Amino acid sequence: MAYEELSALLGGWEGFMIAAVRREPTSTTQPVPRVVIVLEPVPSRPKRCSRCDGEVVTVHEVTTRRVRDLPLMDAETWIEFPRARVECPRCGPTVEAVPWLDRYQRMTTRLAAAIARLAQVLPIKHVAQWFGVGWETVKQIDQRALEARLGPIDLRDVRLIAIDEFAIHRGHRYATVVVNPLTRKVLWVGRGRAREDLRPFFAQLGPEGCARLEAAVMDMSGAYADEVRAHCPHAAIVYDLFHVVAKYGREVIDRVRVDETNRVAGRAVGRERVRRAQRRIIKGARWLLLRNRDTVTRPADRIRLRDLLAANRALFTVYVLKDDLKQLWRFRYPGAARRFWAQWRRRALASRLAPLRAFVRRLTPYLEGIISHCRYPLHTSVLEGINNKIKVIKRMAYGFRDDAYFFLKIRAAFPGIP
Numbered sequence: 001m002a003y004e005e006l007s008a009l010l011g012g013w014e015g016f017m018i019a020a021v022r023r024e025p026t027s028t029t030q031p032v033p034r035v036v037i038v039l040e041p042v043p044s045r046p047k048r049c050s051r052c053d054g055e056v057v058t059v060h061e062v063t064t065r066r067v068r069d070l071p072l073m074d075a076e077t078w079i080e081f082p083r084a085r086v087e088c089p090r091c092g093p094t095v096e097a098v099p100w101l102d103r104y105q106r107m108t109t110r111l112a113a114a115i116a117r118l119a120q121v122l123p124i125k126h127v128a129q130w131f132g133v134g135w136e137t138v139k140q141i142d143q144r145a146l147e148a149r150l151g152p153i154d155l156r157d158v159r160l161i162a163i164d165e166f167a168i169h170r171g172h173r174y175a176t177v178v179v180n181p182l183t184r185k186v187l188w189v190g191r192g193r194a195r196e197d198l199r200p201f202f203a204q205l206g207p208e209g210c211a212r213l214e215a216a217v218m219d220m221s222g223a224y225a226d227e228v229r230a231h232c233p234h235a236a237i238v239y240d241l242f243h244v245v246a247k248y249g250r251e252v253i254d255r256v257r258v259d260e261t262n263r264v265a266g267r268a269v270g271r272e273r274v275r276r277a278q279r280r281i282i283k284g285a286r287w288l289l290l291r292n293r294d295t296v297t298r299p300a301d302r303i304r305l306r307d308l309l310a311a312n313r314a315l316f317t318v319y320v321l322k323d324d325l326k327q328l329w330r331f332r333y334p335g336a337a338r339r340f341w342a343q344w345r346r347r348a349l350a351s352r353l354a355p356l357r358a359f360v361r362r363l364t365p366y367l368e369g370i371i372s373h374c375r376y377p378l379h380t381s382v383l384e385g386i387n388n389k390i391k392v393i394k395r396m397a398y399g400f401r402d403d404a405y406f407f408l409k410i411r412a413a414f415p416g417i418p
């Protein structure tokens, strides 16, 4: 094979040509075969400055460098080449430009690019093993590639945001994520989940950005609403249906069910067998009561739910009120939503069920945020999906303690749907 053909096949190394090739056999310390390609400079080609790319003539000294390149067939591949220290008339003493050499790592740019590509889909540990490089090297390459691709955070067009928290380490380290609820683009990620942890986001958004923000959707339990109000007093806080209904399930349905189970068990009248059967029905019905009515499809389950509600007045009441509460998110006119709420509230209070009355009291301060849904029909369900994917990223990045890198990975995973 002619040299040119071979060189074209290998992709070549600009400014250099192959002087020699050797293949080192495997040994106990070198389980993978190794190929060393020795390069020499193309004689006619002038050297260039690595800083300004201008031509340089004066060479101070030449040292031999060894860097990794992509593997050739089954072999780990190393490039050996002379690197000149030069005197640039504009920049002073420096090294010659080698266009195919990665700037920070002891490898070629194409190997670094391959590592960055693989790191998008595989855990760092696996990429490091595959290429036979260090864990830290892969992480740095991936981080650099992500920074170059994503660029600085751009909040110029942000008018709507969804805010949520997620766990970094199970139970004790948290982070806050801000997402565009329409495009699912992750706008910002910061450490912590307290009110002040959201402050850097608004600092980055700036006064004009704060003035532009129209609405923020979030979960009722978080501390974020006050911080949004402090920076964007005109912006609407929107509470999502999903969390309100989940709260209703936990605080009303679940408690009424427990109360009713105990009440039936403690009742002095009635035949023992009937009481026991009734108690069993209520006790085992948690999932049936908390599920969305539309998702109860098995005929046996539907019959069971019907019987359960028919037999127990309290459970029937809270169940019907749950279905009705959901209607609140269907309104598009705040006035109509407010009238509906007043009516729902009256019915809830009239029930005399303590958990239901307590729920009404606790929900009332959030009412404005629920009514805001009429104007900004936003949902935090987008965040549920993001939270699940964050868990996967966390697993893939197993072992790292670098928040900045982790947050870059999250931003990269949610570039947004244009």
Ligand SMILES: [Zn+2]
Binding pocket: 049, 050, 051, 052, 053, 054, 088, 089, 090, 091, 092
């Ligand atoms: Zn220069």
